[in-house]
Amino acid sequence: MATLYQTLKACLDAEQPVALATIVDGAGQIGTKALVRPNEALLGTLGEPALNEAVERDALAMLSRAESGIRTYTTSEGEVQVFIETFPPPPTMFIVGAVHIAIPLVTFAKTLGFRTVVIDARSAFATPERFAHADELIHAWPDEVLPGRLTSNSFVVLLTHDPKLDDPALKVALPSPARYIGALGSPKTHARRLERLRADGVPEEQLARLHAPIGLKIGSDSPEEIAVSIIAEVVAARHGLTGR
Amino acid sequence: MKDVLPAIEQWRARGERVAIATVVKTLGSAPRGVGAKMAVSSSGAMVGSVSGGCIEGAVFDACQEAIKTGKAQLLHFGVADDEAWDVGLACGGIIDVFVEPLEW
Numbered sequence: 001m002a003t004l005y006q007t008l009k010a011c012l013d014a015e016q017p018v019a020l021a022t023i024v025d026g027a028g029q030i031g032t033k034a035l036v037r038p039n040e041a042l043l044g045t046l047g048e049p050a051l052n053e054a055v056e057r058d059a060l061a062m063l064s065r066a067e068s069g070i071r072t073y074t075t076s077e078g079e080v081q082v083f084i085e086t087f088p089p090p091p092t093m094f095i096v097g098a099v100h101i102a103i104p105l106v107t108f109a110k111t112l113g114f115r116t117v118v119i120d121a122r123s124a125f126a127t128p129e130r131f132a133h134a135d136e137l138i139h140a141w142p143d144e145v146l147p148g149r150l151t152s153n154s155f156v157v158l159l160t161h162d163p164k165l166d167d168p169a170l171k172v173a174l175p176s177p178a179r180y181i182g183a184l185g186s187p188k189t190h191a192r193r194l195e196r197l198r199a200d201g202v203p204e205e206q207l208a209r210l211h212a213p214i215g216l217k218i219g220s221d222s223p224e225e226i227a228v229s230i231i232a233e234v235v236a237a238r239h240g241l242t243g244r
Numbered sequence: 245m246k247d248v249l250p251a252i253e254q255w256r257a258r259g260e261r262v263a264i265a266t267v268v269k270t271l272g273s274a275p276r277g278v279g280a281k282m283a284v285s286s287s288g289a290m291v292g293s294v295s296g297g298c299i300e301g302a303v304f305d306a307c308q309e310a311i312k313t314g315k316a317q318l319l320h321f322g323v324a325d326d327e328a329w330d331v332g333l334a335c336g337g338i339i340d341v342f343v344e345p346l347e348w
Contacts, residue, residue: 004348009253012246024268024318024342031316031344044348068279070269070340083268083342085279087245113246 004035004044011037012087015115019059019086021046024070027078036060046082048075059084089153090115091179091238095134096142096169097159098126101184104227105157106134112235114155119145121165142169150176155234157214158183167196174206180237182214182230189213216243248283251291252346261286262346263307267294268318272337283346286311294341295321306343316344 002010004020011018019036023029023046034044034052036059046052051073058071063086070083093109095102098120106116110133117136120126131137138145142158142165150156156173158166161184170193173181185193190212197207215229216236236243248264255262267280275296282292282300284307294303299321306319322338 005346008245009249012249022342022344024316024340030318031348033348083266085245085266 004033007035007043008087015089017063017086017088019063019084021055021059022083022085023047024081024083026072026080027075028080028082036063038063046080051075051080051082055082055084059086062086063088091153091155092117093155093157093234094119094146094150095157095159096120096165097162097184098122098131098137099159100223101159101226101230103130104224105159105230106131108227108231109234110135112231117145120160141165143172146172146176150178152177152179154178155180155237156182157230157234161185161189163193163196166193167200170197170210171200171202174202174209180211180234181209182211182233184214184226185212187213211237245279245281248281248292251285251289252283255283255285255287255289256346260289261311263310263343264346265294265303265307265341265343267339268342269340270337271322271339274337274339282307284308284311295339299339299341303341303343306341310343310345314345314347316342318342 008018008020017038021034023032028047032046034042034046036042036056038060042052042056046055054073062084066088068085070081073080073082090113092115095118098118102118109116116134118131118134119138119142121141123139126137126139156178158169160166166183194207211233216232218229220226220229233243252262263284265282267276267278270278276294280294282294282303284290284304290304293300319341
């Protein structure tokens with residue numbers, strides 16, 4: 001039978017949500033653990049059934065909020081402190097446009113724990129040689145790939161500044177629950193983009209979600225520096241900030 | 245956790261024993277958040293971090309002890325602490341670190 005550690009590792013490798021509960025202080029046996037997974041039976045036990053049930057319920061709620069911390073429970077022996085550590089699946093960055101900037105951006109995003117999906121219909125750009133480090137490389141139009149894939153754990157980065165590719169992608173991303181949507185392009189390019197989207201009936205509250213011109217102002221010049229400014233803005237968005 | 249797993253896997257494949265230290269609580273300004281991890285092998289290799297380098301020395305020793313004794317313990321680091329484990333945090337924050345042998 002697999003140990004808690006092996007099951008935890010298998011969940012992390014498969015990017016499945018999982019939470020680990022450990023008695024760290026109080027009346028219980030310090031170090032006792034149980035593993036909580038959505039739609040699966042509790043693995044291990046913290047002692048009393050009532051404690052297991054309460055911890056499992058809290059752990060699942062904390063998992064959905066990507067929150068970890070100590071919770072206090074009362075058992076027949078007294079109070080116990082249980083550390084509940086949640087491991088939500090990693091966020092995914094969808095990068096539309098397999099351009100030069102996308103190469104260092106995939107590197108930085110992976111270092112920061114993102115899954116990376118690079119989308120470009122142009123096979124000259126989206127080559128396996130340039131994007132061996134991406135988790136997924138998709139040769140298709142963004143509006144063919146993105147529908148149904150964007151969740152509140154998704155970050156969308158548009159790097160083509162070509163209306164043929166950007167606009168259809170935006171029309172999928174803006175109404176979606178995606179956590180961050182940013183688009184490359186000068187202020188002028190962006191002004192024209194807004195005009196087109198407005199003319200196509202995209203509502204203002206959706207346009208307000210768009211980070212454009214993409215990235216924080218750090219004087220970026222090279223593709224690598226631009227990738228740094230983009231990833232910095234994405235990190236800020238991940239923490240509910242703007243970085244501005 | 246993911247950042248320390250590859251090293252843990254290597255150590256275990258070599259037959260080494262392992263202890264894991266996890267930040268379980270922070271108060272005030274702390275260099276690393278809840279869930280930050282450091283792992284130590286029985287031969288003294290180390291991966292990950294639980295602070296900005298302020299308490300890693302003490303946590304390393306506690307990990308070695310956990311490997312020897314098989315016992316888990318909760319360590320408390322902070323400015324207001326008089327215990328032997330008090331090595332102090334320059335940032336003035338308080339960190340609780342849970343140290344345990346990987347026997348689960």
